[in-house]
Amino acid sequence: MNSIILTLVGMFVVFCALQLIILCIAIYSRLVRGKAKNNNNQNISVKPDNVEKQVSKNNNFSPADDINPELLAVITAAVAAYMRNSNTAYMVKSIKRVGHTTPIWNVAGRNEYIFSRF
Amino acid sequence: MNSIILTLVGMFVVFCALQLIILCIAIYSRLVRGKAKNNNNQNISVKPDNVEKQVSKNNNFSPADDINPELLAVITAAVAAYMRNSNTAYMVKSIKRVGHTTPIWNVAGRNEYIFSRF
Amino acid sequence: MNSIILTLVGMFVVFCALQLIILCIAIYSRLVRGKAKNNNNQNISVKPDNVEKQVSKNNNFSPADDINPELLAVITAAVAAYMRNSNTAYMVKSIKRVGHTTPIWNVAGRNEYIFSRF
Amino acid sequence: MWDDFINAIKTLAAESGFANITLLHLILIAIALFFLYLAIAKKYEPLLLVPISFGMLLANLPLGGLMHPELWDVQPLDFGAILHHGGLLDLLYLGVKLGIYPPLIFLGIGAMTDFGPLIANPKSLLLGAAAQFGIFGTYIAAMATGIFTPQQAGSIAIIGGADGPTAIWLTSKLAPELLGPIALAAYSYMALVPIIQPPIMKALTTKKEREVVMKQLRPVSKLEKILFPVVVCTLVILILPSSAPLIGMFMLGNLFRESGVVGRLNDTAQNALINIVTIFLGLTVGSTASADKLSQPGFGLQALLIIGLGLAAFCIGTAAGVLFGKLMYLFSGGKVNPLIGSAGVSAVPMAARVSQKVGQEANPQNFLLMHAMGPNVAGVIGSAIAAGVLLSVLG
Amino acid sequence: MWDDFINAIKTLAAESGFANITLLHLILIAIALFFLYLAIAKKYEPLLLVPISFGMLLANLPLGGLMHPELWDVQPLDFGAILHHGGLLDLLYLGVKLGIYPPLIFLGIGAMTDFGPLIANPKSLLLGAAAQFGIFGTYIAAMATGIFTPQQAGSIAIIGGADGPTAIWLTSKLAPELLGPIALAAYSYMALVPIIQPPIMKALTTKKEREVVMKQLRPVSKLEKILFPVVVCTLVILILPSSAPLIGMFMLGNLFRESGVVGRLNDTAQNALINIVTIFLGLTVGSTASADKLSQPGFGLQALLIIGLGLAAFCIGTAAGVLFGKLMYLFSGGKVNPLIGSAGVSAVPMAARVSQKVGQEANPQNFLLMHAMGPNVAGVIGSAIAAGVLLSVLG
């Protein structure tokens, strides 16, 4: 096959496939969210299911807020405990997440995982 | 082979095999426990071996007692530290083990494992 | 091949190979350390690179110093929290590393690993 | 040039799944999605049913080429052809067909199993034996239908073992053509144990029997726990050599656990290794339920019968366990609660929890869980032996 | 006896690597060490480049016998010969050649991928499509050089997918003789994305466009995330069955992640399994770049052209993404920042971070990261589809 034809065919297929996915996502997202909205209207009391949804709405990815003073203190203490015997003074000036930002769901999952090991 | 014969043969073999296992367990258990009793009578001082046996006798699987107030406080603090930035008030009202109850031996093993990583 | 010849050949090859490695290590070690010394003279301010080198010089493997009172207290508390429901009084009299001594670099790596999971 | 483009698109379209999908594909995709739903939303044994149903989904998207059933219908197998023409799932399926995955899963399960309650009360092994009547009773029923070969009947019967890896191991040897439906039925009914068992248990016992509080189990020493896997493995394999792969690896896993000196291996056996094998096993077992394979006439009827017979197997096993429990109740002078008999079907730890729950309904002070764990793990040994008998006689 | 000793030493010396090393070996060792340096000192995609370059080093120490290129030049492959005469890396290379490793890596990547931003803004899939022009544009260029077969050109073009496992998977099927250089080029350019992309992005956009702050993404429910892998996998495989191994395993991994009921499998897929496979894949892919294999005439020119064409592929893909982003900027009335288009080349998550960085340079209040993650992960799907097209047409 001519290389230009192959290019046209390839880009056509890629666009068609991804356009089809867009369609499907749009459709099922509408269904899912419509249903969720109905549920919210009907049930005011906070059921486990709804809690999940609310938490997921708080999923606002603000890395700066993620680490609060308490946690900072805990981490600092831990570092200090480990590092004491190297004759250097440390001060934790900034704690950065390594790797990608963690959505709240991951945190929840991690906590469940940690507690399941107790 | 006729299916009823197969059933009789099958059940016969299963019962014989498991009955034989029962016998063997009964025999070696008696031996082991007899020996252990002798040891207990002879040595009053608590050797490592005996400590193990005593701990295993405390193996009473009372999940309700397993998590005491101190641990609860630690866990609550940890949850609070993680969850601070979601604008919700939390109170740890109950902590449930996820999965099956953990015998004390597992706990001991786990602790050894944790400390071996320090 | 005669077994004595094989022995001579074998020991000759082993010694030659390891002697060659000794040579190479000696050469590249001198290069590396010479370069490091130059760097130290030029830059007095502590850059990340230099911090690494300094830490690695503290790599003095003194297991006794490795666990300081604070850490001991933390571990004791953790043990107590776990063990409370077994009717025995515990006192952490000594904490021993299990397995081989950990160089400071491993500790640094482990800490980075732990924090990367936050 | 426009014509070339149109022709190329037409060729691709003709080779697409949309152009080649059949009604049977659609039905099987729907079934796969249904089981995926059960696994995720209803938490029906998700560790196996998620990979199995996803494998079934992948195998029924036409022309994906992941699985080639025709490569596996040859007798003897042509391994060269499998390597040359096999897709990803064909290659991973080698681990099922060569009998590697189920024993490795048993290694991990052994490492997770605590035989303490069984050692403390060895008689509960008999309950694990009695419940195997679910297997052999179902074998009689399957043969009575007249449409299954003895090998197929044996594979269907092993669903009553309530033990997934054993069922997959035996079926892959006796009747691989039924592997998909049998695995799906086995894991689904295992998930349904809390619904299937209680009515049978209540129908066969009096309230007085259900209220029996059993005396606390004696503590079991470390040495007894270490000896157990070695003794059981030696005995069972000497009695029934064909059970060696399952029992041998099961007991090795348990020895890893109890010996206390190989923590690394114990950890890997019950985590990385079993998880990797579970993914491969589930995917490939599910992919055997493909339209290409199942289009032979009469398969629909067979599948329906498997569903019915599998349910019967669980019911018979539960009933046999409870009835034997009643016997022990009589002979022990009322010291054994017959409810722990139903746990003998395996389905660890679900069936033991069901015993606990039904017991507590009758008497809130009744804690049967630990007592039911004995028959429960005994059931695993029992079904492995039963599978060995079926393989010896029918294989 | 002294003579015997001398003779034995002479024999060993004649069989040593020092006696058999050639200039090409030395050049390739130097290249391997150079890539090792990049991987360790410069942190260029070290997870793959450390094993790849070490494999290349091992394969170019003469007579090590770890890899025998002559075993892999036979058509069809003689698996018996490979088992009888293959070295360690030959045997591990079976996993590449049989197409097992790349899908397993996709399983792990799927388990690490969060499609939330893509579901929240599905239109970003189009940016992931547009960037695939980098692949097909490079195909045209490679064919235009006249020294590559269509299969080789397709393998070189897939470097533009900026997705290592996809490139290795396709190349191992179309042009395995180029596997080493293509893998090295793919991973190196992926590491160079922060250097390659910004000038192109700035050249093609106005400051006003780069300053566009996009509105916060809507939250995505758990159910939407669970449905995504099932729907996408079904659709894409129905459209293009040849993409099944990559897309199927990618989406299975993502289902492990999002279903939330198979935490064990999810954990293993994104840790032990993917790491083991990465080690084996890297080592063996690197070892294909051995002097024994590459001594055919003209290979040096081919390698140089691959370096050039690979760079072109990244540039074209970036440009196409940004230009399509400008289109979306126009049609959306200025709501879409065209900078997120460049993330469509994949290179997850590097390309998305580049979009974020260039955006923030133009407007410090501009946080594009999450918006760029959409096209970024869409690019992975897009290149898997493109690879499927190339395999269907050229394979």
Add this chain to the structure above:
Amino acid sequence: MWDDFINAIKTLAAESGFANITLLHLILIAIALFFLYLAIAKKYEPLLLVPISFGMLLANLPLGGLMHPELWDVQPLDFGAILHHGGLLDLLYLGVKLGIYPPLIFLGIGAMTDFGPLIANPKSLLLGAAAQFGIFGTYIAAMATGIFTPQQAGSIAIIGGADGPTAIWLTSKLAPELLGPIALAAYSYMALVPIIQPPIMKALTTKKEREVVMKQLRPVSKLEKILFPVVVCTLVILILPSSAPLIGMFMLGNLFRESGVVGRLNDTAQNALINIVTIFLGLTVGSTASADKLSQPGFGLQALLIIGLGLAAFCIGTAAGVLFGKLMYLFSGGKVNPLIGSAGVSAVPMAARVSQKVGQEANPQNFLLMHAMGPNVAGVIGSAIAAGVLLSVLG
């Protein structure tokens, strides 16, 4: 019907292990249980001896069908027959026979090894060389018995390397028929190092020599540690290509560790991967010591000689190391403690601890551990080279 039942039981009984067990089976089962006891109760290298002795147990329960020695006696191997007729352990044994497991174990060991003390004091490499005289001295002794082929003698001699994977790797290539006894001897004597070595060390040294306090090792920079695996791997493989699988993977593992940029791979190499391979290797190596295989005449004598020669190998190696240590003591003007020479036999980290302990007995202020780690890890490199020589000359 009763007759049918009786006949069926009789058939099963005739096929049972009880009916087919021989005295040799019983002896080997007893030996397996003895080693299991040593592994668990005495903690003799349990990570390997638990799987090895359990594999030996399984292989000697008659008719289990896990291992078929007759499949492995064919030259060349018939891989088709192994796949068609092999049991679980036959299939896993492929990884030993094809030389895959030992290098992967070396990968993990490399990831766990700190070469810092060796780099700080490179001369200790010579002690690791001297101790290899244990290998070659034992080769002379084994040949002198007159009942071993040169290949068998080489395999027995490698016990003196005090390095399990190296011994298994070489034996599986030179004399697979002795794999079981050699592996058992190697790991048992490694566990016995604290008993075997001290008398020899004390007999060959004066108290003054043992009291020598060595000066603190210089700190080693990260860069030196990173360069070490690359340089050593290149040099050794160029000198002796046949050592490539062991040295190559050993140094790759160490590079994973020291490079600091592939933490994931490092973690998996020293955990999941090495543990999985250890389970498979141990089980299958143990299962080669089956009665079916060992019933050939004269095997008992061979096994007894292996026990004796293995012990000799450890003693010779220890003595050679200590004597070379005395040489270094002389040439260094008393700065080197000859006790660190015994650590050159490998047996990491046991032999180094023995040096420390014997040194501290002579002088409580004497901390030799770190100084002994140098020869200790050098011994691993040394035996891998010795294994390469044996393979080149005898293979």
